[in-house]
Amino acid sequence: MQTKRPITAVLGSRLQYGFFEVLVRCRVLFAARIVLAFVVLYYAMLPHVRQRCAAYIDRRFPRAGAWSRFVHAYRLYLNFGQVLLDRMIAGVTGRFPFCETDQHVRQRFAEAGANPHGCIVLTAHIGAWQVGIAGLEQFDRPVNVVQLHNPEDQGKHYFQHGRGRPFKIIDSADPVGSMVEAAAALRRREVVCLMGDRLHGTRQAGQGVEVAFMGGSIRVPASAYALASITGAELLMLFTVREKGVTRVFMAERLAVPAGLPRRDVSVFQPYAQQFAAAMETVVERHPYQFFNFYDMWSQ
Amino acid sequence: MMTKNEMESALKVAIIDGLRLEDVTVEDIDSSAPLFGDSGLMLDSLDAVELVVVVEKHFGVAIADAEEARKAFTSVSGLADFICARKAQA
Numbered sequence: 001m002q003t004k005r006p007i008t009a010v011l012g013s014r015l016q017y018g019f020f021e022v023l024v025r026c027r028v029l030f031a032a033r034i035v036l037a038f039v040v041l042y043y044a045m046l047p048h049v050r051q052r053c054a055a056y057i058d059r060r061f062p063r064a065g066a067w068s069r070f071v072h073a074y075r076l077y078l079n080f081g082q083v084l085l086d087r088m089i090a091g092v093t094g095r096f097p098f099c100e101t102d103q104h105v106r107q108r109f110a111e112a113g114a115n116p117h118g119c120i121v122l123t124a125h126i127g128a129w130q131v132g133i134a135g136l137e138q139f140d141r142p143v144n145v146v147q148l149h150n151p152e153d154q155g156k157h158y159f160q161h162g163r164g165r166p167f168k169i170i171d172s173a174d175p176v177g178s179m180v181e182a183a184a185a186l187r188r189r190e191v192v193c194l195m196g197d198r199l200h201g202t203r204q205a206g207q208g209v210e211v212a213f214m215g216g217s218i219r220v221p222a223s224a225y226a227l228a229s230i231t232g233a234e235l236l237m238l239f240t241v242r243e244k245g246v247t248r249v250f251m252a253e254r255l256a257v258p259a260g261l262p263r264r265d266v267s268v269f270q271p272y273a274q275q276f277a278a279a280m281e282t283v284v285e286r287h288p289y290q291f292f293n294f295y296d297m298w299s300q
Numbered sequence: 301m302m303t304k305n306e307m308e309s310a311l312k313v314a315i316i317d318g319l320r321l322e323d324v325t326v327e328d329i330d331s332s333a334p335l336f337g338d339s340g341l342m343l344d345s346l347d348a349v350e351l352v353v354v355v356e357k358h359f360g361v362a363i364a365d366a367e368e369a370r371k372a373f374t375s376v377s378g379l380a381d382f383i384c385a386r387k388a389q390a
Contacts, residue, residue, distance in 0.1 A: 172345075175336045176373050177366030179345035180352055184365050226346050263346065264320055 020085065024092050036081045044074040053077070055296035059214040060288050072289075079289040083128045083242055090131055090166070108236060108252040113141070117232040118186030122224045122255070122276060123239060124197035126283055127290040128247040132240025133193050134166030135247065143167040144185045145193045146178060146223075148200050167193070172200065179227060186233045194224040196237070196276050197293060199300065209270045211277040214284070216298040220277065225269035229261040237276050239283045241290055250283055301387075307380040310358070315376070318354035319347050331377040340375070348373060355379070361386045 016039070023032040043049045050073045057064065057072050064072060112119040121136065123129050136143045149171040170181045170192075182192045199208045199221050208219040228235040235255040240247055255275060261268045284291050302310065312326045324341075333340030336348070343351070351373060352363045361383050363369050372382040 174366070174370075175343075175345050176348050176370050177345075179349045180363070180369040181366035183349045183352065223346065227349065230346065230349050262320065264322065 017088070020088060021092065024085075024089050029089065032085060033082070036085055037078060040078045040081045041074065044070065044077050049073075049077070052294040055298055056214075056291055056293065059216065059298075060284065060291075075289045076291070079242065080292050083131070083290075083292070086128055086131050086242065086247065090134065102249060102252075105249045105252045108254065109136075112234040112236050112254070113189070115232075115234040116189065117234070118189050119191050119234045119236060120186070120224055120228050121191055121193040122196045122235060122237045123193060124195060124276075124280055124283075125292045126197075126239055126280065127241035127250065127287060127292075129240055130166075131247045132238075132249060135240075136167075136191055136193075142185070142188075142190045143193060144170055144182065144190060146170045146172050146182055147195060148172050179223070182227060183231055186227075186231050192227075192233070194221075194227070196220055196224055196273070197280065197297075209266055209273045211270070211274045213277045213297070214281060218277070218297040219300050220273050222263075222266050222269040222273060225255070225257050225272045226261075226263045226266075228255075228257040229259055229263060229269075232259045235272075237279055239279065241283065241287045243287075250287070251279060253279065302384075304377075304380055304384065307384060308376050311376050311380055311383075314354050314358045315341075315351065318358070319343070319350050329376060331380075332375050334375055335373050335379070355383065359383050359387075 020032055020035070023029070023035070050070065053073055053076055054069075057069055057076070061068065061072050109119075121133065123133065130145075133143060133145060143166070145167050147169060149169065168185075170178050170185075172178050182194075185192050197220055199219055208221045210217050210219050224235060227233070235257050236252055237255055238252045239250045241250045255272050257269070257272050263269070280291075308331050309326065312329045312331075315321065315329070316324055316326065321341075329341060335341050335351075336343050348369055352369065355372070356362050363372055372379050
């Protein structure tokens with residue numbers, strides 16, 4: 001199966017990241033954000049860049065004309081740039097800004113932490129997910145993120161190997177070790193975070209399950225539901241957004257996946273995946289410029 | 301103490317039962333074929349989690365982390381060697 005390359009692997013050269021890093025290291029963050037606005041404008045004017053978010057813009061703003069579509073694309077990429085800049089600031093300075101204002105979120109984590117089989121956090125490429133997940137260490141337990149290692153992504157370098165190392169990366173491309181490592185972390189009652197919105201073309205849990213999303217259907221991975229069913233871990237879907245320059249948890253809800261489901265039939269996980277998709281839709285309705293899947297998910 | 305052949309046969313049965321592999325028989329599994337990847341049994345990363353449980357439950361050998369799993373889960377033959385070596389150490 002052919003997979004589309006994520007936008008982060010394409011946008012932003014090492015030189016551009018280096019330039020922003022200099023601004024961040026010099027603590028001229030305001031200047032960095034001004035420069036970012038112009039850099040994003042340049043990219044937004046490139047038709048092939050706008051094309052990458054066209055499927056999403058079409059569905060989220062179905063009545064938008066050509067100019068409005070350009071503005072929506074610009075705002076989407078600008079938000080993406082802001083999130084990348086936040087990530088760089090966190091990685092370079094070692095400070096991971098995380099504003100958790102909702103008692104409900106703390107309560108959900110306390111409940112999840114009581115599960116002796118650990119806690120799986122299921123999230124998506126929405127908002128400031130990496131900074132948000134990094135902030136989960138506030139809950140006094142190590143955090144592991146299962147994700148595809150992409151050496152071309154210059155921005156991740158600052159975050160994952162910078163000061164503080166906010167979480168441990170488990171490379172999902174490892175067919176033998178990735179989930180064993182995740183399960184071992186769960187046995188230690190650590191947090192394991194998986195992405196629930198993108199299929200990476202692996203055979204993991206088949207080819208995912210089909211769910212309704214924004215008036216169409218998309219395929220999403222079933223790995224998190226399967227892992228929860230195998231291990232008995234708590235499964236918490238969690239979305240973090242960037243609001244007024246602050247990263248905060250928008251939603252934290254438990255998904256009750258029964259233990260021992262027959263996972264060879266991947267359709268057993270469809271109801272839980274659909275709950276996740278509905279939650280993503282709720283986030284996107286409230287924060288339309290924080291959905292960072294830059295490819296046509298509906299044509300997979 | 302099981303011979304290696306007996307261990308391999310027992311492993312094949314445990315893998316089929318434990319991982320609930322449908323349409324796979326003991327005869328279908330080549331002892332030297334890879335367990336993971338694009339040939340052999342073509343197990344996936346979630347199978348690896350279940351295989352850790354199967355090995356501990358049926359053979360009393362714990363696989364502590366991903367590093368050990370990579371060493372152990374090469375093939376049925378490789379896994380049998382791993383289990384025999386661990387039992388010999390015990």
